[in-house]
Amino acid sequence: MSIDLAAIRSEFPLLKRQINGKRLVYVDSAATSQKPQSVLDAMDNYYTTQNANVHRGVYTLAEEATSAFESARARTAKFIGAQDPHELVFTRNATESINLVARTWGYQNLRDGDVVVLTEMEHHANIVPWQMLSAERGIVIRWIPITADYRLDLSDLDALLDGASLLAVTSMSNVLGTVNDIEKLVAAARSAGAKVLVDACQSIPHDPVDVVAWGADFVAFSGHKMMGPTGIGALWARRELLEEMPPFLGGGEMIRDVRKDGFTTNDVPWKFEAGTPAIAEAIGLGAAVDWLSAVGMENIASHERALTAYALEQLTSAFGDEITIYGPPTAEGRGSAVSFLFNEIHAHDISQVLDEDGVCVRAGHHCAKPLMRVLGVPATSRASFAIYNTFEDIDALVEALHKAKTFFAR
Amino acid sequence: MPGLEDLYREIILDHYRSPRNRGELPTPPALSAEGFNPLCGDEVVLYLNVDADGNVTDVKTGGQGCSISQASTSMMSAAVKGKSITEARQLITAFKALMSIHESKLEGADATAATEEAIAGVRLGDLEALQGVVKFPVRIKCATLAWNTLAQILDESESA
Ligand SMILES: Cc1ncc(COP(=O)(O)O)c(C=O)c1O
Numbered sequence: 395m396s397i398d399l400a401a402i403r404s405e406f407p408l409l410k411r412q413i414n415g416k417r418l419v420y421v422d423s424a425a426t427s428q429k430p431q432s433v434l435d436a437m438d439n440y441y442t443t444q445n446a447n448v449h450r451g452v453y454t455l456a457e458e459a460t461s462a463f464e465s466a467r468a469r470t471a472k473f474i475g476a477q478d479p480h481e482l483v484f485t486r487n488a489t490e491s492i493n494l495v496a497r498t499w500g501y502q503n504l505r506d507g508d509v510v511v512l513t514e515m516e517h518h519a520n521i522v523p524w525q526m527l528s529a530e531r532g533i534v535i536r537w538i539p540i541t542a543d544y545r546l547d548l549s550d551l552d553a554l555l556d557g558a559s560l561l562a563v564t565s566m567s568n569v570l571g572t573v574n575d576i577e578k579l580v581a582a583a584r585s586a587g588a589k590v591l592v593d594a595c596q597s598i599p600h601d602p603v604d605v606v607a608w609g610a611d612f613v614a615f616s617g618h619k620m621m622g623p624t625g626i627g628a629l630w631a632r633r634e635l636l637e638e639m640p641p642f643l644g645g646g647e648m649i650r651d652v653r654k655d656g657f658t659t660n661d662v663p664w665k666f667e668a669g670t671p672a673i674a675e676a677i678g679l680g681a682a683v684d685w686l687s688a689v690g691m692e693n694i695a696s697h698e699r700a701l702t703a704y705a706l707e708q709l710t711s712a713f714g715d716e717i718t719i720y721g722p723p724t725a726e727g728r729g730s731a732v733s734f735l736f737n738e739i740h741a742h743d744i745s746q747v748l749d750e751d752g753v754c755v756r757a758g759h760h761c762a763k764p765l766m767r768v769l770g771v772p773a774t775s776r777a778s779f780a781i782y783n784t785f786e787d788i789d790a791l792v793e794a795l796h797k798a799k800t801f802f803a804r
Numbered sequence: 805m806p807g808l809e810d811l812y813r814e815i816i817l818d819h820y821r822s823p824r825n826r827g828e829l830p831t832p833p834a835l836s837a838e839g840f841n842p843l844c845g846d847e848v849v850l851y852l853n854v855d856a857d858g859n860v861t862d863v864k865t866g867g868q869g870c871s872i873s874q875a876s877t878s879m880m881s882a883a884v885k886g887k888s889i890t891e892a893r894q895l896i897t898a899f900k901a902l903m904s905i906h907e908s909k910l911e912g913a914d915a916t917a918a919t920e921e922a923i924a925g926v927r928l929g930d931l932e933a934l935q936g937v938v939k940f941p942v943r944i945k946c947a948t949l950a951w952n953t954l955a956q957i958l959d960e961s962e963s964a
Contacts, residue, residue, distance in 0.1 A: 742846075742870035742946065743812075750808055759845040772845045772868050801808065802817070802871075 397693050403782050405430040416752030419790045424568050424731045424778035425756050426618045427599060433621060436681035437674040448673055449647060449664070463673050466680025473683040474613065475604030476630055483629045483636070483663040484676055488595045489519040491614035491629035494666060495591055496523035498639040506532035509558040511588070513538040513546055514768050515567040518761040520593045524562065540768060544570045544721050555586035566596035569760045569776065570721035571702070571731040573597070580609040595619055599780070600698055600729050602691040605630050617675065622682035626675035636662040643668040694781045701779040702730045705788045709734065712792050716799070720769055730779040733760070736795060739802050741773040747798040753791055810936035811943070812871065819875035824882045827864040829853055835961050839953030841945050846873040848950045852957055858889045872943050877950035879931055889958060896955050898928060902935055903944050
């Protein structure tokens with residue numbers, strides 16, 4: 395099936411904006427995606443017609459708000475292949491989801507000397523929570539290195555996993571674009587007796603994901619990278635784990651009963667959702683997964699693969715040795731994040747000059763400083779694509795880079 | 805809309821391409837500090853020799869980052885070398901005031917007056933070329949990094 399790109403683009407009001415009098419070329423979707431009108435409408439509709447607190451009232455409005463919120467949970471769970479909607483905990487974002495696991499499961503299960511295995515390509519969100527546990531609990535962190543072709547070096551995997559309690563790994567690097575073979579990693583972790591947490595932030599918006607097929611224990615992701623709003627994310631975990639984990643934050647909603655001498659917890663997932671949740675945002679996320687499903691994740695993946703292949707090709711043919719791409723050189727086994735150094739011009743300066751032409755690229759360490767140290771660069775520029783990007787967007791990127799080169803050569 | 809030429813003045817690019825006073829000084833006697841900009845990973849390392857009379861007799865700089873942070877570091881090193889600590893402090897205040905003109909305008913007339921007073925009477929010279937940065941608010945931190953690091957060294961040396 396093919397897609398109607400013009401129709402898709404017309405659903406994103408922000409893409410009509412101009413920057414500095416130029417057509418907006420938004421190639422920073424790995425940071426956050428733009429939002430289709432249906433997502434904005436869903437949130438607007440909630441506030442204009444259904445706003446009430448959830449799980450509290452018996453009146454019609456409260457009932458409608460609660461069912462819209464829970465329906466969003468069910469659709470999001472189904473979208474990632476979860477069998478049971480109650481295995482999906484709403485959080486603020488992937489960062490909170492990973493911290494939730496570290497603070498609850500981690501506190502309950504990890505002690506001095508216990509091992510958590512990470513990879514060199516993790517985002518800070520999947521590093522710092524474990525470093526905090528290391529400082530507080532004395533857990534030991536091991537790192538799966540990367541190879542010269544920017545993939546995980548699995549040659550010592552069994553040794554690294556030996557005796558480990560948890561493998562926490564990204565399904566796609568937000569810097570390199572590298573897609574990791576989660577099923578293979580899960581199988582290795584299983585035979586070592588380790589649980590697996592997948593940071594799926596960069597996969598869920600771009601590829602069909604089935605958490606059950608992955609076989610992972612915990613999967614974290616953010617709504618704002620998958621056409622949804624900010625302020626909503628999720629943690630999926632296997633039900634038996636959620637049942638055993640202690641609660642995260644304490645307060646309303648997460649309790650069954652409270653007495654002067656203590657409390658009992660609510661059922662999962664509400665046990666982990668203290669306080670009034672981000673109701674409109676959850677509803678927005680529900681609309682986002684509906685939108686993604688309607689376009690079709692296979693279609694999205696194939697369009698983005700074509701864009702990535704074209705970008706890699708155009709950038710290397712236009713600039714040859716003047717550009718260094720940090721990531722797999724072809725579109726195979728990689729996603730659409732393309733990080734690069736260009737003509738020794740600092741990423742910040744590139745991004746500034748590209749902005750003149752309305753081209754939005756991310757500059758910096760991309761919240762992956764350990765990886766940047768391994769790569770030996772302080773910062774890179776990164777272009778990243780989504781379903782609404784066109785081949786012309788990539789041409790505009792290449793054109794703007796030509797201008798940056800001329801500007802700094804003056 | 806401010807143009808790129810406001811930001812990337814010729815003199816800034818010159819300091820970026822040929823940074824002055826690069827290198828290290830042995831510590832001690834040199835004072836040293838490192839500054840980081842967590843947003844973009846810019847790094848500045850400063851070394852300062854200060855004599856018994858409180859004069860900055862030598863400055864060396866290291867680190868890496870964008871053109872603005874590196875040019876500002878280079879320009880700062882040239883500006884404070886040979887100055888007294890008191891003069892260096894005046895430069896820091898004046899430079900940071902220059903960088904906060906945008907904010908002080910938002911804060912109102914009093915703040916603008918205070919900013920102008922801090923700049924008055926201090927010869928910023930080439931440093932004024934960095935004024936264009938103010939129009940690009942996210943880059944202000946790049947320009948002030950070296951100056952904050954210098955302030956850190958001076959504060960530490962006084963409290964020691
Ligand atoms: C791979 C990866 N993990 C985690 C995160 C953190 O996402 P958030 O800031 O939405 O919690 C990001 C987003 O930048 C990411 O790309």
